[in-house]
Amino acid sequence: MKDLDILFIGAVMNYDGSTGSLANYIRKKGKWMAPFQYIYDQHRELFTSEADACVYDIPNLSICELVDYLKRHGELEFHIIWHFDYHKEEILEIFRTRPPKIIAVSSTLAFFPEYLKSCIHWLNTHKPAETRVAVGGKWLYANFSQFGPSNKFEKTLTEVDADYYVINRYGQETLRLLLAAHKTGDTAAIRDLPNLAYRRSLDLGQPTTATHAGADYIINPVITEAHEQGKYLVDFHNIGERFLGDIVHVRTASSCPFHCRFCTFPALAGEYVAFGLDLVIAQLKQLKSLGVKKLFFIDDTFNVPLKRFEELLDRMIAENLELEWVSFFRAQYSTAEVVKKMRDAGCRMVFCGIESGNDEILKAMNKRVTVADFERGFDFLHRAGITIAASYFIGYPGETHQTAMDTLRLLNDPRIAFSRGSVFYYDPNAPVGAMAEEYGLSGNGAEWRHNTMSSREAAQIHLEIVDKIQNVNVQISDGAGWSVFHLYSKGLSIERLQTLYTEFNTIQKEQIQGAGRTALSQYRVFGKKRKEEA
Ligand code: SF4
Missing domain, CATH: 3.80.30.20 (tm_1862 like domain)
Structure with a gap:
């Protein structure tokens, strides 16, 4: 089999039981357990595995749209992992047998930034040296929309620690051009690619159009990517029955x-x-x-x-x-x-x-x-x-x-x-x-206060x-x-x-009542303890 052009990774949820709160999980057998895991435990006869019981281990449309777009524009050797947490062995096997040029990770179904960071850390630790990790998706675009090409946004990029970031509402054409540059070996073409941020240490030469050139990342202009919304819908033959x-x-x-x-x-x-x-x-x-x-x-x-x-x-x-x-x-x-x-x-x-x-x-x-x-x-x-x-x-x-x-x-x-x-x-x-x-609204995200209530x-x-x-x-x-x-x-x-x-x-x-005030301190938002309780 040929090496992969691209490996897509969809949901990233940290279902290993190490993080959670009583607002959404229970403690069982010394771990945090989500409801579907509890139900899987009661009805194993209905499922091939715990992943089979998980709603995120199924095709998600944003990845289907990307695959469809890339396949409409040329040959593509690809593989899809719908849910990172459950398929690490499969990813390692791909790294051994079909090393991809690019791993594309969607931030849309990485529910908490902490989860995305730990996923990228794992990929960076295990991937072949030549493989590059690219992150795109809604969370990234929302973050950019809030902070723009700034030190604050660059700090987020540094924390996530990917090689590339596709920053766009759609991102399909940017990903296509990025992949094309890797396929032809013309990495200089990446340097001024709009809608892209890249790791400075990739050493792609002097950028000429960057809107932010920080110590760790170069951020190119983010422009409206042409998109033919509704002119055609995903051809699911391009995804394939497998x-x-x-x-x-x-x-x-x-x-x-x-x-x-x-x-x-x-x-x-x-x-x-x-x-x-x-x-x-x-x-x-x-x-x-x-x-x-x-x-x-x-x-x-x-x-x-x-x-x-x-x-x-x-x-x-x-x-x-x-x-x-x-x-x-x-x-x-x-x-x-x-x-x-x-x-x-x-x-x-x-x-x-x-x-x-x-x-x-x-x-x-x-x-x-x-x-x-x-x-x-x-x-x-x-x-x-x-x-x-x-x-x-x-x-x-x-x-x-x-x-x-x-x-x-x-x-x-x-x-x-x-x-x-x-x-x-x-x-x-x-x-x-x-x-x-x-x-009287102040704060940001999960931490806020207004005239009638605090978070x-x-x-x-x-x-x-x-x-x-x-x-x-x-x-x-x-x-x-x-x-x-x-x-x-x-x-x-x-x-x-x-x-x-x-x-x-x-x-x-029962666990919330048993925990009393501790339940509130365990009310984790975005994977962290609330600041005032930390
Ligand atoms: S604007 Fe309202 S209806 Fe539309 S997506 Fe947001 S919450 Fe839903």
Whole structure:
């Protein structure tokens, strides 16, 4: 077999049990355990391995898009590792037998920077000397969007310690040019490549266009990369059946037309483009022919606009695709008839980002929805037999203990089967950043304070909600509700999953109560102890 041009690495989650907190894990057998690991332990007969039970060890769309793009532009010897943690032996074997020119690591599914750093450290320790490590993806681009070509951003690059960073919303063309330079040996072509930062010690010569030339890294200009959003969709033949299982991610639009004030996604993802339905249906038929049986529709606003959504459902039903799927769901854009069609078209579960159960907070967030809209949507879904998973977070500016308890009340709606919570994450680049003065909002990321709450108080309330919630609490550590659908696709019924998650929650609640104040000190965000507790 030929040496590899490129080895892709997807999720990086540190599921070795060494890190975690009682907000998302339990302690068992001296290790931190995520819910899917607990469920795997109870039902080993359904899985080929622990990795098989993990929702991140499946094809993720951003890597599929990269592979598809590179293959459309030429020959490509590639391999994909969907989940770093579970396939280190396989990576070592690849290093021995098919050393890649480049290892491309996505930061999009590296949930905590600490995990990304330890992954790159491991790769740097074990990779062949000539192989270069490149990092791209959403986390990196978000970081650059916040700090620009600065010493602060360079510090992040130095900490992660990769050879290259592809800094772009898309990055496909930059990666193609980087790989082409390595294939031809023309490494001088890399020196002024836009959207690239590279290790100074690679000694590529004097840069002429760099926007930042630091001690460790050169950062070239970041420009808008031409991208043909929606002109074609991923040809999954280019990925190949050996990398596809029976469950994949797909999307029918890019970005998001909403402007929730806490969210940076629309700004990072660029223009909202709804793909043509002929392309979407052709792709779904292709996936079916490749043996795919279950889909994660990852569109953030799948059922918006409603008319297009209904047309898609009609066509899926007419094609008799027999694909089961899960998607996000905006309750304010639904009717009983459309929700019934969702069920007929294969929908088994939806994620409702309720965020809050208080109308004032929802209005402040610019969610363009009310509690009454949620309740009406829940009714349609419940009557259609579609499982509801709701997500929320605590601590948006204006939040008080009382408004958080309104959220708990909504979450305890018996029609909600699963819920998943977190604490407000303050990104000053989100629209709320422009209102910081009005809200007395200071801090950054997981550490913040505003006129009505601090991040520490929000963490305490989140633990209180985890303790009091009546429905089944699912964990961020576990890919939240995504894991439920994944485990369902492996043969566990929704009812059995509710039982197993409830068992997990009971252990978790006992451990939170047993830990007392220590539980808060273990409330780790981004892999670190909270500063005020450290
Ligand atoms: S929270 Fe969801 S719906 Fe709102 S802007 Fe972000 S991606 Fe769009």
